[in-house]
Amino acid sequence: MNQLSPSLSSRPVCILPAHPQVSFVIPAFNEEENIARALQSVNCEAQQLVASYEIILVDDGSSDATFARARTCCVGMPLRIIRLSRNFGKEQALMAGLVAAKGEAVITIDADRQEPLSALKKMLDYWRNGYDMAYAVRAHRRDESAAKRMLTSAFYKALNFGNDTPIPVDARDFRLMDRKVVDTICSLKERNRFMKGLYGWVGFKSVAIPVELREREEGSSKFGFAGLFQLALTGLTSFTAWPLRLWTGIGSVVALASLTYGFYLTARTIAFGADLPGWSTLAVGMFLLSGVQLISIGVLGEYVARIFTEVKGRPGFIVDYEYNAEVSQK
Numbered sequence: 001m002n003q004l005s006p007s008l009s010s011r012p013v014c015i016l017p018a019h020p021q022v023s024f025v026i027p028a029f030n031e032e033e034n035i036a037r038a039l040q041s042v043n044c045e046a047q048q049l050v051a052s053y054e055i056i057l058v059d060d061g062s063s064d065a066t067f068a069r070a071r072t073c074c075v076g077m078p079l080r081i082i083r084l085s086r087n088f089g090k091e092q093a094l095m096a097g098l099v100a101a102k103g104e105a106v107i108t109i110d111a112d113r114q115e116p117l118s119a120l121k122k123m124l125d126y127w128r129n130g131y132d133m134a135y136a137v138r139a140h141r142r143d144e145s146a147a148k149r150m151l152t153s154a155f156y157k158a159l160n161f162g163n164d165t166p167i168p169v170d171a172r173d174f175r176l177m178d179r180k181v182v183d184t185i186c187s188l189k190e191r192n193r194f195m196k197g198l199y200g201w202v203g204f205k206s207v208a209i210p211v212e213l214r215e216r217e218e219g220s221s222k223f224g225f226a227g228l229f230q231l232a233l234t235g236l237t238s239f240t241a242w243p244l245r246l247w248t249g250i251g252s253v254v255a256l257a258s259l260t261y262g263f264y265l266t267a268r269t270i271a272f273g274a275d276l277p278g279w280s281t282l283a284v285g286m287f288l289l290s291g292v293q294l295i296s297i298g299v300l301g302e303y304v305a306r307i308f309t310e311v312k313g314r315p316g317f318i319v320d321y322e323y324n325a326e327v328s329q330k
Helices: 035-049 067-071 090-100 119-128 145-162 180-187 195-202 225-239 242-272 279-314
Strands: 023-029 051-061 081-085 107-108 133-138 171-178 206-211 320-324
Touching: 023 035, 023 081, 023 090, 035 051, 035 067, 035 119, 051 067, 051 090, 081 090, 090 107, 090 180, 090 195, 107 119, 107 279, 119 133, 119 171, 133 225, 171 180, 171 195, 171 206, 180 195, 242 279
Parallel strands: 023 051, 023 107, 051 081, 133 206
Antiparallel strands: 081 320, 107 171, 133 171
């Protein structure tokens, strides 16, 4: 059992409510420059909007001083810190927060301070008026490069192509969810999680709130191209099977073309006799068919890899320990 340091234990402790009205879940990874101000901003806004609340910071295996700086805020606000044993990714950090949240409603928000907290009042108003989910969507993407805008648009078109449950375009993880929505998401057993897809899949009465993101004041985004690509691949393989059907179609077309060409060669040979063997034609055909086969196997392999991960049944995240100013457990 960890004990509070003398400097912290001598200061007034903010008691955590047993049954908070709202839980704020903030995933963070290497956000030492932003975390204290992010927590203070959420705390100040919450004091004005709700009667009782808790703030849950999920430290996703940060290697900087994120945890240490967040810990100093525990004595001044109803803050719980959940530290994961390593970096499991934002999707699993969000899940860790949702599992731990006790509120009648849960609000998820990033730690980078780019999302306007002024939208919290609108979210709460919609919730009090009967909506189960209120989520932020980007009002525009003018702050991004043309290449990123094009790739993002292509991703959402591919994700929603033939999908029975369309995923809202440009939706953010900044959202309010009623307790029944949170309980439903937590009851899902899958481990390869694409949260924006799950939010749309569970349904419920939802409303979008356009927001304009601010520029980062400190630090830099931890989501590079590789991370975004991996997340996009998870989304595609979790919510659509059209890539598999696409290569089934391509294979059928190639097989039909090969049979047609074979019949043509047979008829030509019977009519005009055999030509000198065409090694170049044979080589091109072999390379073409080999390439098609390898690509199709690769697409199939992605789906098999997801199945393999699910079958192993490992947890999506592991909690190292939880900390707050009242009790610290390891």
